Amino acid sequence: MILNFFPCLIRYSIFTPLPLFxxxxxxxxxxxxxxxxxxxxxxxxxxxxxIQVPLFLKPPIYSTTILELKxxxxxxxxxxxxxxxxxxxxDNGPESNLLCRELNxxxxxxxxxxxxxxTGFLTLGCSENERLVRMRVEMEELYDLWKQRIEERRPFxxxxxxxxxxxxxxxxxxxxxxxxxxxELIVDMVEELILKDKEMxxxxxxxxLGTGSGALAxxxxxxxxxxxxxxxxxLSPIAASVAAFNVxxxxxxxxxxxxxxxxxxxxxxxKGKIVGLVSNPPxxxxxxxxxLQAEVVRHEPKLALxxxxxxxxxxxxxxxxxxxxxxxxxxxxFETNGAKQSKYLVNFLNIQMEGSFQYVNSVSxxxxxxxxxxxxxx
Amino acid sequence: MMNNSLKMKSFSVSLxxxxxxxxxxxxxxxxxxxxxxxxxxxxxxxxxxxVPYIPQPYNLLKSExxxxxxxxxxxxxxxxxxxxxxxxxFLLPTIGFRHFCSQPLVAQPQPQTSxxxxxxxxxxxxxxxxxxxxxxxxxxxxxxxxxxxxxIKKRLQWKQLVVRLDTLLxxxxxxxxxxxxxxxxxxxxxxxxxxxxxxxxxxxxxELLDHIDMLKLAREENDNELELESMKALLKxxxxxxxKELEALLSGEQDSCxxxxxxxxxxxxxxxxxxxxxxMQMYKMWAQRCGxxxxxxxxxxxxxAGIKRATIKVDGEYAFGYAKAEVGVHRLVRISPFDSAKxxxxxxxAVAVTPILGDASSRVKxxxxxxxxxxxxxxxxxxQHANTTESAVRIVHIPTGVxxxxxxxxxxxxxxxxxxSVLQSRLDQLELARQAQVNAQYTQSLTEISWGNQIRxxxxxxxxxxxxxxxxxxxxxxxxxLEGDLDGFIMSFLSASIDKDENNL
Ligand SMILES: C[S@@+](CC[C@H](N)C(=O)[O-])C[C@H]1O[C@@H](n2cnc3c(N)ncnc32)[C@H](O)[C@@H]1O
Numbered sequence: 001m002i003l004n005f006f007p008c009l010i011r012y013s014i015f016t017p018l019p020l021f022x023x024x025x026x027x028x029x030x031x032x033x034x035x036x037x038x039x040x041x042x043x044x045x046x047x048x049x050x051i052q053v054p055l056f057l058k059p060p061i062y063s064t065t066i067l068e069l070k071x072x073x074x075x076x077x078x079x080x081x082x083x084x085x086x087x088x089x090x091d092n093g094p095e096s097n098l099l100c101r102e103l104n105x106x107x108x109x110x111x112x113x114x115x116x117x118x119t120g121f122l123t124l125g126c127s128e129n130e131r132l133v134r135m136r137v138e139m140e141e142l143y144d145l146w147k148q149r150i151e152e153r154r155p156f157x158x159x160x161x162x163x164x165x166x167x168x169x170x171x172x173x174x175x176x177x178x179x180x181x182x183x184e185l186i187v188d189m190v191e192e193l194i195l196k197d198k199e200m201x202x203x204x205x206x207x208x209l210g211t212g213s214g215a216l217a218x219x220x221x222x223x224x225x226x227x228x229x230x231x232x233x234x235l236s237p238i239a240a241s242v243a244a245f246n247v248x249x250x251x252x253x254x255x256x257x258x259x260x261x262x263x264x265x266x267x268x269x270x271k272g273k274i275v276g277l278v279s280n281p282p283x284x285x286x287x288x289x290x291x292l293q294a295e296v297v298r299h300e301p302k303l304a305l306x307x308x309x310x311x312x313x314x315x316x317x318x319x320x321x322x323x324x325x326x327x328x329x330x331x332x333x334f335e336t337n338g339a340k341q342s343k344y345l346v347n348f349l350n351i352q353m354e355g356s357f358q359y360v361n362s363v364s365x366x367x368x369x370x371x372x373x374x375x376x377x378x
Numbered sequence: 379m380m381n382n383s384l385k386m387k388s389f390s391v392s393l394x395x396x397x398x399x400x401x402x403x404x405x406x407x408x409x410x411x412x413x414x415x416x417x418x419x420x421x422x423x424x425x426x427x428x429v430p431y432i433p434q435p436y437n438l439l440k441s442e443x444x445x446x447x448x449x450x451x452x453x454x455x456x457x458x459x460x461x462x463x464x465x466x467x468f469l470l471p472t473i474g475f476r477h478f479c480s481q482p483l484v485a486q487p488q489p490q491t492s493x494x495x496x497x498x499x500x501x502x503x504x505x506x507x508x509x510x511x512x513x514x515x516x517x518x519x520x521x522x523x524x525x526x527x528x529x530i531k532k533r534l535q536w537k538q539l540v541v542r543l544d545t546l547l548x549x550x551x552x553x554x555x556x557x558x559x560x561x562x563x564x565x566x567x568x569x570x571x572x573x574x575x576x577x578x579x580x581x582x583x584x585e586l587l588d589h590i591d592m593l594k595l596a597r598e599e600n601d602n603e604l605e606l607e608s609m610k611a612l613l614k615x616x617x618x619x620x621x622k623e624l625e626a627l628l629s630g631e632q633d634s635c636x637x638x639x640x641x642x643x644x645x646x647x648x649x650x651x652x653x654x655x656x657x658m659q660m661y662k663m664w665a666q667r668c669g670x671x672x673x674x675x676x677x678x679x680x681x682x683a684g685i686k687r688a689t690i691k692v693d694g695e696y697a698f699g700y701a702k703a704e705v706g707v708h709r710l711v712r713i714s715p716f717d718s719a720k721x722x723x724x725x726x727x728a729v730a731v732t733p734i735l736g737d738a739s740s741r742v743k744x745x746x747x748x749x750x751x752x753x754x755x756x757x758x759x760x761x762q763h764a765n766t767t768e769s770a771v772r773i774v775h776i777p778t779g780v781x782x783x784x785x786x787x788x789x790x791x792x793x794x795x796x797x798x799s800v801l802q803s804r805l806d807q808l809e810l811a812r813q814a815q816v817n818a819q820y821t822q823s824l825t826e827i828s829w830g831n832q833i834r835x836x837x838x839x840x841x842x843x844x845x846x847x848x849x850x851x852x853x854x855x856x857x858x859x860l861e862g863d864l865d866g867f868i869m870s871f872l873s874a875s876i877d878k879d880e881n882n883l
Contacts, residue, residue, distance in 0.1 A: 164788030
């Protein structure tokens, strides 16, 4: 079904630097260069078919006894405890405490329980052991899922099919980057800005470049409300479908529009009209990819991570585009790999692109890492 | 015309129970009084003046509320300054109208029966013996009720209540009261609340004495029917009085709040951490039994087993009122499952309880700029490098050094919001302690609880029992206690701690 997308893709060679070009080879057919961009309407049947429904949204059509669930819990718990600090020492992966917490969340998502205490029955005494509970997956699959978590290091969020991000629950699946907690702060900063300056809310369109699951676009769309307009772009068809699904779930289809294409390419008509621009583009230096935590390197899409030799390819691309696409006074905020990239970009925006931007700044995340670069178009 | 306007809005009697309603808006039985309720600021005031556009004030004698319907509650929310005037079961349509005319109702003479008997007289010298209910003796019923009334007064800290009401009344009568609407709101709310309590008890007392008069009369006149009726009424009062005794235990200003419960393991490594997690489990199960909502806010697991510390949020009416009885150090004696030599071990866990104040105006205002927010347990380059479900944050309030952490929500945003609410209640509690508004022992934070302050011992070996060192209340079945059956302990502590204080009457 994904194939249906291809004809309506992409003229990305202009903006896309070479390394990125090669990186895409196995994902996209190189033949097409059609200038026609079809917005993905969220009601389209295409998106529905490629989407994996997150566990917590599946119907509770299976059932099992509390005893069986307790057995699973014990098994999964001891499997998690056996990990100890192994993954942590290996590649900064999860330690067993964290795995145990994930296990509770998995049970919360899988079992149909009471709303404010979904897994409360697991603490009930033995007399309740034979009671039936309704489940959203079969017992066998549940064991399988936890094995994947531990043995294959499959990210927890892909296992349950969702990521809790800010106050949202976003659907995610293989092929789409799992939104990171750091990125939440971009929405906080946008919120602060539009509270101070109402014009930023009403006068023009907001754009999220490389939207992935749609996290930033949805977060901002909710801040803007019905009068707002957000365009979110992504090159990956899976990302675009998942983003559309999430937009629909939050009933924002009239506010957030998903377009497929490379960076600014699908946005021609908005040149000079964008009032706010956010992006969390791939920024990891190509050479670092192989050494990443197993959850990331083995399971998350390279297209979402690899930012070229020094990780700056896409960021620089976007910075350049920002000069022509933002309207005067327009705001931007980009996520970076940390102090080194932020410093480089602040310098680049102030000096190389002299005269285009003002109030360029780097902002730290909660771990104290210079994570973001912000500023305004002059 | 009058009737029409009176009946404009009839309302159903059901939403609030009559008893809770009484304590909320206890209205006078005073003749020629019109009850007025003015919301936000929530004031109950009385007036002998008449409302201008009601032509026949005498129609409004003895107004009485018997219920508040949901549509009125909506009105209150939507039009906070609306004056609601009730007549019998009817809500009178009125418009924003403020009137204060509070007379010092506080200093009333002690109520008596027609032959001069007071509640104190009845209790003093055991004038009338208290027998079982089944004995069907009116004097016994009356004595039991009188005793309850005294106990309730004591639990409500009657003397202080009277003094406080006088102070509040003075404040309320100041002409410039409304210059500071927030303060005024607070004062009038408190006044309304305390007044309600006082009147409820006074009303109850009056009722008892009326029944006694009635009974005596019935006997003199050999009116069997009346006698029987009064007997029934007394028995009913006797039972209600027992319930009210319990209610009165939880009359502290914060008692009705939800709360946080924190548990910390004492020295002694894994054995103590295991004990801390048993205690936490006990509170979770207790809260569940009570029908409270339970959320784990923060949990630091032990390396091998148990928890170093943990915080849960307990949501529901009177959660704080009950849970505050648990503050202090809990001691366990058992054969440690972690000791291969099977020796007996003693371990400790400390418990702290913080109320979550419902009333926004009494909360401490926190300045964003005073906060330092950190990612908890972060390491490595983060961002796209890391896939983790760990998004805990720690918030430090720089001026006070108070910190709060939350790690059990599934997003950083929600962890931060929850940590903020923990921080808020800690700062509120600090402020309360500063104002000495609540009993100091409940306001201790975990760090202040001294390990010497043991409140309860749980022995699993060589014999089995749980004993509260403050009340000497004990049970021989530790399992049921550890499964959350704490009511006996909590009740005996609450009544003991309040009733033994002679100053309260
Ligand atoms: C690090 S992810 C960020 C996803 C999302 N915004 C978030 O913060 O969770 C980068 C995203 O950029 C997309 N991307 C990569 N190259 C792109 C390109 N040339 N044009 C548009 N999007 C691209 C990837 O598919 C991926 O979804």
